[in-house]
Amino acid sequence: MLEYLSSFGVLIAVVFYFSESGDRLKQKHYQAWQVINTAQGRAATVAVLTLSKELNADRIPWSV
Numbered sequence: 001m002l003e004y005l006s007s008f009g010v011l012i013a014v015v016f017y018f019s020e021s022g023d024r025l026k027q028k029h030y031q032a033w034q035v036i037n038t039a040q041g042r043a044a045t046v047a048v049l050t051l052s053k054e055l056n057a058d059r060i061p062w063s064v
Helices: 002-019 021-038 046-057
Strands: none
Touching: 002 046, 021 046
């Protein structure tokens, strides 16, 4: 019985993980924009260039 409950718990965790994947992606994009906006007006750093490439790869528009 305990084995079935632990398997069910793992299944529930997997379902929640995938159901929240969109929120995690939005959070990733938001954090990338925060770094880029903070660096605005300064020389482009490797971090800003890398984040810009990641946003482009995820097809996030540069204008609102």
